[in-house]
Amino acid sequence: MTGYGADTTTGEVLEGLDLTGRHFMITGASSGLGEESARSLSQAGATVTILARNLEKLEAAKERIQGSVPSADLRIGIVDLADLGSIRVYAESFLAKGVAIDVLINNAGIMACPFMKTTDGFEMQFGTNHIGHFLLTNLLMPAIKAGENPRIINLSSAGHTHSDVNLDDPNFDTTEYSAWESYGRSKSANIHFTRELVRRYGKQIQSFAVHPGVILTDLGRHLTPELMEEMTERVKARSTSSAEAKKTGGLPFKSMEAGAATQVWAATTNDLRPNNGAYLGDCQVGIEGGNPSENGYLSYIYNEDTAKALWALSEKLVKQEFPTN
């Protein structure tokens, strides 16, 4: 649709765009794809609020971005997505400023960690990757609705293919814990959340779910040789893997600039209006049944009933309802 592909970079996506006056907010911006998104958007003139849970790491990321883009207009905020209290405190203080958000990029994530729980007792990957962003987004909705051409970008992953959400046992209370299944559930949740946002707010707000590709970042900090082996076997067994991946189980790695390109594209292009709610990969609209390492997705992530039920469950878990108005 665009001539873009796996190698397209943030610089190419933003070429010629002047984002002066537009306000982007990015979670998990203290490293990796969040930091590169903030850097590239700053380079194009945007005001960027970078969020993370660790002030020291966030300050270091801010310095790196300013080193690369001296004119960067950066604001910082501390939010721990594994703590509903922290999210509420941040959202309240942000809303009190009366500042609009044109684009929220829900980028923070944790992958394949050992079984752990958030402050509020949710399984860590579901709690951080989905529930934390669900609450943050809904609390910030007045600021997003006040934005110009507003949108919400949710980082998902080809990892959605590991599993759909489990609405009966979201926190692995009765199911045996599997680090990959948990990641898959949480990354499927990111897509269902995107779909339900569009069903509810699609006239005013655009929302997209993004698979960035495979990029070497701190996301792999919990990977063990066993978890790597499990992933390799899955990639080999996938009918939609490339011939090379079927043989080796290897995944195509991208540079940081190519990895962040799809989320930055989703956050800035006007070409995707007819595809509101789509899953994206390699700077392309997703293809059902395609290669998940590229832009392929499994059909269960577009199930409207699941999306509605996940929203209802999420409201129950955060003990707050967010009626559409």
Ligand SMILES: NC(=O)c1ccc[n+]([C@@H]2O[C@H](COP(=O)([O-])OP(=O)(O)OC[C@H]3O[C@@H](n4cnc5c(N)ncnc54)[C@H](OP(=O)(O)O)[C@@H]3O)[C@@H](O)[C@H]2O)c1
């Ligand atoms: N890299 C890939 O190959 C790949 C592939 C598919 C999808 N993704 C998705 O891309 C997104 C960005 O990942 P990345 O690769 O850039 O990884 P990363 O470098 O590890 O960045 C993740 C960010 O999320 C933050 N974070 C984690 N837990 C948090 C919490 N409880 N509260 C607030 N922030 C938290 C991290 O902060 P701390 O450092 O303090 O933990 C970090 O800033 C994730 O959603 C991931 O699932 C990445």
